[in-house]
Amino acid sequence: MAILHRRPRTAAAAGLAALALVGCATMRAAEARHSYLQAKLGPYVFPQTCMELWPTALRVVNSKGFPVVGADRERIGESAPDFLSSVISDGFSTRTTGDGGLVAETTWNQSVGTRYRIEGTPEGPKGCRVRYIVITGGAQGSVEETVGPDWSMLLDLVAAVDPATAGKIEEGEPKG
C-alpha cells in the first residue's frame, strides 16, 4: 500500500519539474517582450492633449473587445447603452482627475475575464501620457486586482496615431 501511494507522489514531482522547465522557457520569452515594450513605450508621450487623444484611446480598447460604458459609448460614436447593459456593466465613463488628466474604465470582456482602466496624464502644454491598466478578477469574481500596464494595447494606440513609430517598435521586438 505504501508503494502504491508513493508512486503518484514521485510522478507528480517529476511532472511538476517538467512543467517548471517548460514554464521557465515561456516566461523568459514573454518577459523579454514585456521588457522591450516597456522600455520603448514607457517614456512615450503623445503629441496631442489628452482631450484630443481621448476618443482614439477609447476606440482602441473598445475595438479589442473591452466595451467602454455610459457616455463614453457616445464619445466614440457608438449607441447609448440600454438599461440592462448599464446595470450589469462594471466600469465608468470618462472622468477628470485632479491633475487635469482623464480616466475611464471599460466593462468586462467575458471571454478573458479582464477589463481596462485607461489613464491619460498631461505632459506639458500639448502632450499626453497614456496607460492601459489591466484589471483582473473576472466578471464572476468578487475580488478585483490591477496588474500593471498593458504595453501591447498602448502599442495599438501608437499605431493608430503614429504608425511610423509603431512600425519601428514592432520591428525591434525580440523574436521567439
Place this chain on the structure above:
Amino acid sequence: MRKWILSAVAITALSAGSARAQTSAPAATSNQKALQLMLQKGVITQAEYDAAVVNEVSVTEVKQTVVVEAEKKNEPPPVTSKWNASIYGFIEADFIYDSTQSFQDLAGNSAIQLAYPGKFNYYAVNHRLQFSVRNTRWGIRLAAPEWGGTKSSAVLETDFFGNQPANPGSGGYSEASFYNNPAWRIRHAYLKLETPVLDFLFGQTWELFGWQSYFHPNTVDLQGVPGQIYSRTAQARISKTVKTDGITLDIAIAASRPPERDAYVPDLQGGLKLAFNGWKGITTAGGTGTNIVPAAIGASATWRRYQVQALQPATPTAYQYYNYNVVEGWGYDFDILLPIIPVSNNNRANGLTFTGSYVNGRGINDLYTSLSGGVTAGSSRLPTTADASLVGEVAYDASGFLHTIAWWSYILGLQYYFPGDGRFWISANYSTMYSSNIDQFNNGVSPYTIFDRSHWLDGNLFWDATNAVRFGLEYAWFRQYFNNGNAQATNNRVQFSAWFLF
C-alpha cells in the same frame, strides 16, 4: 442652434459616402435638394443656405467643419466622479449522475458509502441522479467616488446553498423541497477601503489561507472538490500591494472568524503572493470564473485555538466540571499558477495553464468543504456541550488528551484552451488527502466509518456556445480508504452543466 441643425442635416445628407460627396456632382445636387427643403421649411436662413452650397469644395469644408462642431456639441462632458453599481452572476443548471448514493449535488469531502466483506450496504451499490439549480449565483458590486485618495467598495454575493432543515431522505424532508425550493445564502458581504498606504477589508469573503480564489482549479464539479481549500468567512484583513511594471507583491494578514467561538481567539492568517505581470495565462476558477491572470506563487499560514470542556467522570467535582483543555491548530500552504503557454490580454486561444496547491495542518478541516473524515462527536469523545463545528477538527483520545486532527493534501490541475477562438477547452485535476491520526478517534464506531486517505481525479470539456452561454461535461472519480487502508470505496460521477453568465 440653427447652425447646429444645418450641420446635422448636412452630415446626414453627406454621410452616405464622403468620398462620393466630395467628387460627385449628382451627389452634391442631392445635397442641395436637402438644403433647399430645409430652406423652404424655414429651418435655415438664406444666408446659411448660400454658405452651404457655394460650390462642392465649400460643401465638403462645411461638412468637415460641422463634424467637428457636432462632435463637440454631442460629446458628454467628463465628470469628476460618481457612484458605481453593477450586478453580476450566473444561472446554473446541473445534471449529475453518481454510481453510489453517497453525495448531494455538492459532493465536497463527504464520505463515500462503503461496502466490505461482512457489511452489506445498499447505498454503496446503487446509483443516484440529481438535477439542481442551487449553484445559481448573483451579486452586486458597489463603488463610491474616490475620496482623498481612498477608494471604497463593497460586494454582496449570494447563492442557493443556504441552511435547509435536512438533506433529502432524513427528517421527512423531501427531495422536491431540497432541490426546487433551496434557501438563499450569503457568499460574500464585505466592504473594502484602499488607501495609498494600506488596504482594509471587513466582512465575509474568501479566506486569506490559500489565497482563494486565485489558485482554484477548473472543474465542472461543484466546488470545493476533494483536497481543495475552499472557504469563506467573516474577517478583518489588512493588506499591502506593492506594484511595479514587472511584478506585484501582495502581503496580507487577517483575523478571521474563530473556528470555535468559545475559544474566543480569532483565526489568525497571513500570506504572501508574488505575481509576474508580464507572464499571463488563462484560467477558469471552478466552472465560471474565466480570467486572464499573471503567473503567481503564493504562501499562507493559519493559527487557531480550540478550548473544549475536559472529559468528565460520572460524578465530577466542581473543579473537574469547570476544567477544560486547550489545543492549537495550524496550517500552511503553497500555491502556484503557471501559464505553461502564456496568452495575451485579449485572446485565450492555445493557452495552457497549470494550477497547484499543497496544504499541511492540524485542526483545519473547516477550510475544506464538508470534511470530517467520517468521525462523529461520539467517536471523538467530545462532550455533549461542545459545538458541532468541532467535529473533525479536534478529538479526545481514550486517555482524555485533546488532539487536533491532522490533514495534508495537494491538488494539481491543467487546463488547455484550443486554438481558434478559445471557446472550447479541456481540463483535468487530481487531488489526494491524508490524515495521520484520524483513525484513532473511533470510539464506539466501526473503524470502517472513518477514512484517512482520499484520491480524486476528473476530466472536463467546456464550450462557450455564445458570449453568455457555457456548457460543461465532467467525469470524476472519487476514492476513499477506510480502516487504515483495509477497505476502499469508489464513486464515479458524470456531470453536465449549463450556465448563463451575466
